Amino acid sequence: MKVKYIYKCLMIAFAALLLGSCSSPEVDAKFDQNATDRLSGRQKELNDLLLSSADGWKAVYYTDSTQLGGWTHLFKFLPDGKVNMASDFTGKDGSIDTKTYQSQYDIQVGSTVSLVFTTQNRIHLLSDASNYPTAALLAKGYLGDFQFYYYGQKNGDIIFRTNRNSHFLRFVKATPKDWADLPGNVPIIKAITGDMNSPLFRILEINDGTTTKNYDFSYNPSARFGTGYSLESGVNTSYDLALSFNPLGAYSKLPLEVKGQKLTDYVYDSATNAFVATGKDGVKATIKYTNAPPRLTDDYKVTLPAAGAPSTAYGYIAANLANAPTNSQLCNYLLNEINNASAAKVNRVQFTFYNNRTVDIMYSFTGGKATVYHRATVTEDAVNKTIILKHSLWHNGTAVIAADPLVKNLDDKLMDPKGLYVTKESFRITYSNTIYTFAGASSSFRITTYAFQ
Amino acid sequence: MKIFKTYKTVVIAGALLLASCAHEDQPKESQLDFTTPAKTELDNWIGTNFLNPFNINVYYEWNQNLVDNNRYLYPPMVDKVQPAMEVVKKIWIDSYTTIGGADFVKKIAPREFVLVGGVNLNTNGTVTLGLAEAGQRVSLFQVDNLNRKSRASITQFIHTIQHEYVHILNQTKPFDEQAWAKLTPSGYTTSWYVEPIATSRSLGFITSYARLNIYEDFAETAATILTSSKAEYDAILASITDANAKANIKAKEALVVKYYKDSFNIDFYTLRDEAQKNTDAVINN
Numbered sequence: 001m002k003v004k005y006i007y008k009c010l011m012i013a014f015a016a017l018l019l020g021s022c023s024s025p026e027v028d029a030k031f032d033q034n035a036t037d038r039l040s041g042r043q044k045e046l047n048d049l050l051l052s053s054a055d056g057w058k059a060v061y062y063t064d065s066t067q068l069g070g071w072t073h074l075f076k077f078l079p080d081g082k083v084n085m086a087s088d089f090t091g092k093d094g095s096i097d098t099k100t101y102q103s104q105y106d107i108q109v110g111s112t113v114s115l116v117f118t119t120q121n122r123i124h125l126l127s128d129a130s131n132y133p134t135a136a137l138l139a140k141g142y143l144g145d146f147q148f149y150y151y152g153q154k155n156g157d158i159i160f161r162t163n164r165n166s167h168f169l170r171f172v173k174a175t176p177k178d179w180a181d182l183p184g185n186v187p188i189i190k191a192i193t194g195d196m197n198s199p200l201f202r203i204l205e206i207n208d209g210t211t212t213k214n215y216d217f218s219y220n221p222s223a224r225f226g227t228g229y230s231l232e233s234g235v236n237t238s239y240d241l242a243l244s245f246n247p248l249g250a251y252s253k254l255p256l257e258v259k260g261q262k263l264t265d266y267v268y269d270s271a272t273n274a275f276v277a278t279g280k281d282g283v284k285a286t287i288k289y290t291n292a293p294p295r296l297t298d299d300y301k302v303t304l305p306a307a308g309a310p311s312t313a314y315g316y317i318a319a320n321l322a323n324a325p326t327n328s329q330l331c332n333y334l335l336n337e338i339n340n341a342s343a344a345k346v347n348r349v350q351f352t353f354y355n356n357r358t359v360d361i362m363y364s365f366t367g368g369k370a371t372v373y374h375r376a377t378v379t380e381d382a383v384n385k386t387i388i389l390k391h392s393l394w395h396n397g398t399a400v401i402a403a404d405p406l407v408k409n410l411d412d413k414l415m416d417p418k419g420l421y422v423t424k425e426s427f428r429i430t431y432s433n434t435i436y437t438f439a440g441a442s443s444s445f446r447i448t449t450y451a452f453q
Numbered sequence: 454m455k456i457f458k459t460y461k462t463v464v465i466a467g468a469l470l471l472a473s474c475a476h477e478d479q480p481k482e483s484q485l486d487f488t489t490p491a492k493t494e495l496d497n498w499i500g501t502n503f504l505n506p507f508n509i510n511v512y513y514e515w516n517q518n519l520v521d522n523n524r525y526l527y528p529p530m531v532d533k534v535q536p537a538m539e540v541v542k543k544i545w546i547d548s549y550t551t552i553g554g555a556d557f558v559k560k561i562a563p564r565e566f567v568l569v570g571g572v573n574l575n576t577n578g579t580v581t582l583g584l585a586e587a588g589q590r591v592s593l594f595q596v597d598n599l600n601r602k603s604r605a606s607i608t609q610f611i612h613t614i615q616h617e618y619v620h621i622l623n624q625t626k627p628f629d630e631q632a633w634a635k636l637t638p639s640g641y642t643t644s645w646y647v648e649p650i651a652t653s654r655s656l657g658f659i660t661s662y663a664r665l666n667i668y669e670d671f672a673e674t675a676a677t678i679l680t681s682s683k684a685e686y687d688a689i690l691a692s693i694t695d696a697n698a699k700a701n702i703k704a705k706e707a708l709v710v711k712y713y714k715d716s717f718n719i720d721f722y723t724l725r726d727e728a729q730k731n732t733d734a735v736i737n738n
Contacts, residue, residue, distance in 0.1 A: 007460055014464070080491060103531070104514065118514035120570050120597075124527035130572035130580075139574040141525040147517055164522065 042113040046150045049158060050077040050115070056084070057158070058174040060244045063126055063143040064165065065253045067134065069224025070244030071142075073123055074100075074174055074182060081105060087122040088185040088245060090222065092131055094193070097122075098183045108147075115160065117146040133222035142223075184247025188268050192243070192250065192275065192287070193221035196329035199289040200444050204228030204239065208259050209282035215239065216294040217287060226287075231294055241287075250275055250287075258283045291441055293421055296385045299436070300422035302451075303387050304380055305355040314438070314449035315350035315362075320430045324448035326437045331447050334410040341406060344369035349410070349447065351438070353378065359389060361414060363407050372396055372404045374411055379419075386419030386441050413445035414438070498535055502542055503566075507559055511538055513568045513596075520569065520592070529570035529596035537568065537596045537610070543735050544611045545618065548728040553719050561625050563617070565590040570597040579646045583613035588624040591617045604736055608680045611732065615676040623668065626716040633667050633708055636701050640664055654693050657701030674702070675709045678721070682729050 031038060050057070056076030062069065076084040086100040103121035108114050117123055125131075126144020133142060148160035148169055158171040204217035206228075215228030215238070224244065230237040241252040248267055255262035256277065263285050266275035274288035305312055321327070322335070339345045344365040352360045357378045364371040373396065376389040394403050404411075414420065418441035425435040431450065439446035492500075495513070503509045512519055515528045529537070546558050563585065573581040573594040584592040593613060600606040637657040642648070645664040653661040663673035678686055693699045713721040 011460060106514070108516075116515055116517075118516075118528060120528050120530045124570070127525040127527050128571050129525040129574040138578075139525065139576045144525070146515070146527065163517065 039109050039113060042150060043107050043109055046113055046115065046158075047107050049153070050075075051079060053077075053173045055176055055179065056174045057171040058178050059169055059171045060251075061123070061126065061144070061169060062167070062242060062244070062253050063145070063162075064167070065242040066240075067136070067223065067225055068142060069242045070251075070253060071126065071224075072182065072185060072244060072246075074179055075171070076100075076174075077105065083117065083121070085117075085121045085123065086179070086182055087125070088182060088189065089122060089125045090189060090193070091125075096186045096189060098186060100179075113150045114163070115148045115150065133220060181247050185245040188245045188247065188249060189221075191268055191270070191273065192219070192245075194289065196333055197444055199291040200328055200439060200446055201290045201292070201294055202226070203286075203288055203290050203294055204241075205284075205286040205288065206239075206256070206258055207282060207284040207286075214294060219287075256285050258285065291439075291443065292384070293423065293439070296421075297423060298385065299424040300380070300385055300387050300420075302424075302436070303351070303353045303359070303378060303422055304357065305353060307355050309355050310453070311352050311354045313350060313352045313452040314436050315348050315452060316447050316449045317348050318346050321448045321450070324429055324435075326425060326435070326446060326448045328439070328444050328446040330413070330444045331410075334413065334445070337409060338406055342369075343367040344406070349449075351449070358392065361389075361411070363404065363411075369406075370396060372401065372407070374403075374407075374414075376415065381419050384419065384441065386421055388417070388419040389415050391415060413440050413443055416440040416442055416445070418442040495531065495534055499538070503538065507546065507562060509562055509564055509566060511566045511568065519565075519567045519590070524573060526569045526571045526573060526594070529568045533570070533596050533599065534568060536601055537593070537599050538566070540599070540601065540607060540610060540735055541566070541614055544607075544728055544731045545614050548724060548731055549618075551727050552724045553717060557717070561622060563589055563591040563621055567592040568596045569594045571595070572598075577646065582609070583617050585617035585620045588621045591621075601735060604732070607732060607735060611728075612676050612680045615679045615728075616672045619672040619675045620668065622717070623671065626712075628671055628712045628716075629708055630667060633671060633705065636704055637670075641666055641670075651692075654689070654702075655695045655698050657695075657698040657705075659689070659702060659705075670705070671709065671712075674705045675721075678706065678709065679725050679728050680732075681725075683722075683725070 033041065056074060059073050059075070060070045061073055071087055071089050073085065073087045078084065081104050082102055083105045084100050084102050086098055088096055088098055090096050101121050103117060104119040106116045106118045108116050123144065123146045126142040127146065128141045129139045131141055132138055137143065143165065145162040145164055147163040149163065151159040151161050151168070153159065156173060160169045160171065161167065162169055202217040202219050204215040204226075206213050206215065214231050216231055217226055217228045219226030224242070226241045226243070228239040228241070239256050240254050241256065242254045243250040243252055243266075245251070250266040250268070252264050252266065255264045257263075258279065259281070261279040261283050263277035263279055263283070266277045266285070266287060268275050272288065274286050277285040302312055318335075327335075335346055344367040347364045347366045348362060350362040350364070352362070354360075359376050359378050361374040361376065362371060363374070372394060374394050375392045377392055379388040379390065381388055394401050421439045421441060423437045423439070425437055425448075427435060429435060429448070429450075433450035433452065436449050436451050437446050438449065499511045503511055511534070513529055513531070513534045520526055549557050567590060569592060571594065575581060580594075582594055584590075586592070591614065593610070595610075598606070599610050640653075640656040640658055642664050645653070645661045648661045648664065650661050653659075653664055656664075658664050658670065658673075659677045660673045663670040677689075681689065690699060690702065693702070710721040713719040713724070
């Protein structure tokens, strides 16, 4: 009996095993193909897609629109792993090379399929650790990638995700016009970047249909990113713009919302040198240059000591202030012009304002040249909050002399007929002296000085 | 027995049944893409000069697995690759081959060179010129900036390779670490990069980077001697006024010379002269 029971138990177990082994192996397939087939299929699909567009693809690459703008890239993929590429990236020296260059690309398969630009070309300029547009991006360049994971297609566009920060990047089919238009971005970029003669300040003017408000627009041309700060006291509103460019103007990935309208397209108006985004019902946003500081102050009054009061003095000292960030490009250019003309180098440019509305501007030099002084009258323009200097005479401390031709160009900027803005700055350089800047009201000249009282 | 017989039949039938279920698709050819990628002229040149004779591969196309993905680096310009690798071949491989024997580099060498165009800038402002990983891979940065007509540029570039190769030699045969560690034990610092080179030399170190640890110290000492002519190296020594520092650098030099002789039977000074001769040849051609 015992054996019989054992056999019975065995048979039941065996039957269970038998039945179990016949369970259907036909699992509901989640995919039509296995993983390898799918990956190699996607690889081929992406490559075919890239090659399919006769005029290639266009991508406006915003590497991080919270702190950087966008760079337009054009790609034409060729059958043998080669790619022609052009971009509107601004180089370290300010030049923009929109010519087309050839390099190699690859469709790599890892955990997913990715497009990799394997040899150097224009897109790699965005990931150069040693070329970064803001101090915060030290060793990170422009946060650019050149390996893009294939995410899919939408309305004929190819959607990628970038390698490091997983941002979406869209490749749109390019047209012959896109290639022809790319060099057209250059004058627009140069217009917003400006040169040494461009006014020093930028204003973001926002009109909501009834009232206009100005914002101090701080723009970093390398980063292609700017922020407009409210000029009203006690108001902390600010607007960020992340710009990319086209032959007509700029596009901001971050829309500027005014009265429920989203403004993104800023059309460049060469007549006024301004970028204007126009909405409905009079809503408008304008980026424009101005020589007048957005915030006018009474700081200029320090140059007008009252009768009987001691004189005040402010000096540019080359040894300490030559690299001051508040010296404008035009100022540096004019100083260098003097320094390069002969062995005499500028040592100081120093204002002494007397209590009788006159000023002596002292030019002293190293290299053996004697000090010269330009005496001028000082007139207050209380409306525009400037001081206007008018020529009286030149002297050498003891006798009247002829005007010094060496410093003429620089001196002319100080004799600006519209006057000078005087600003007390909040930072210090090397010493504890207060820093004052003197800026031309009708030029982009601005010089940095120490206050000596 | 009858029961057993019955069950036996059932068991055999069941076994047959199970076996019949073992019908599955047999594997076909691989689904992976094994086609050889098209080779460019540069690929063929690398094959002829590095891969075939020395079993060393040179990667110049981007592969994110070979580089630190947190760094913002990019591939070198294609037309800079061959000139850079010619320098590597002439000054490093040819010098060791001539002095150490035809098989020296074949036996001990990194198996991979990874070339990067950009500057490997660190967030503390220092720049990494090269990396040697596990004796297998040497990464060289700033390949784009190599100027073959400039001795300073060539020296800096070759210094990186010589330095990394010394690490690889050390990983094969260790140097006398105890003797080395006794020479200038107090001068090592992790903030070497803020130290002026003159200060480091007055403390008995050939460069500031040598002050990171004894392994970098050894590699820097050997690489600096290999990339300097005798006159240049003598000038460095002459510039050091501290007698003790000078003696320590000379003691380190002696340890390097001894290491090359004992471990590889190489006369270090002959190797230096050969490297200098080849450096001149590169600059003058």
